[in-house]
């Protein structure tokens with residue numbers, strides 16, 4: 001059972017199996033930077049921070065808007081209820097996927113700060129020890145037939161569990177030293193009700209791969225097989 005901390009307009013939820021003694025300061029960027037807890041800044045859509053806290057590694061993500069909406073507000077979303085916030089939806093989805101045995105990060109904690117009709121949100125996940133993103137693997141010519149096959153099988157696993165990833169791209173896929181493949185970043189994602197949504201996400205991935213230097217079309221045929229599932 002998750003622990004919940006409520007303080008005025010701040011709502012925090014964390015997994016006590018991950019943190020026996022959680023400090024809400026982990027969401028405070030001034031504090032974590034002063035304490036030297038930031039180990040790296042990730043190259044994603046936003047600037048996820050890799051944290052070291054009591055000998056464990058985590059990633060802290062601040063939810064930011066993309067596209068046109070970002071012009072109006074960088075990181076505020078319209079608030080209607082806690083359960084419909086970006087952070088709670090991603091946190092719950094990660095928990096369900098983990099229970100189903102899908103390769104995703106473990107959800108650790110989340111924070112929602114409301115302000116009248118809007119909110120800002122943060123999510124902490126446990127770091128998956130990895131050798132790089134799919135993007136880095138392609139650029140560095142580290143992809144091989146076996147890894148493309150593994151990626152295919154991983155995507156198929158998500159398909160079988162009806163997962164729709166709303167931003168499937170080469171930086172939201174990471175590979176560990178055993179060649180296990182994980183999907184990350186389920187902001188705005190959900191369990192699909194239409195198979196065609198899966199096709200859409202796979203086609204988007206293939207479009208994003210085409211733009212990468214050193215990508216050859218080896219994977220294309222496999223992806224097309226997936227789309228025809």
Ligand SMILES: Nc1ncnc2c1ncn2[C@@H]1O[C@H](COP(=O)(O)OP(=O)(O)O)[C@@H](O)[C@H]1O
Nearest residue numbers: 042044045046048059105125126127128171185
């Ligand atoms: N739990 C995690 N384990 C390992 N790497 C992670 C984890 N969470 C995030 N990352 C790294 O940080 C990057 C950005 O995180 P992500 O959740 O995709 O946020 P965004 O793209 O919105 O900035 C990822 O591409 C990945 O390299």
Ligand SMILES: [Mg+2]
Nearest residue numbers: 044045172185
């Ligand atoms: Mg990302």
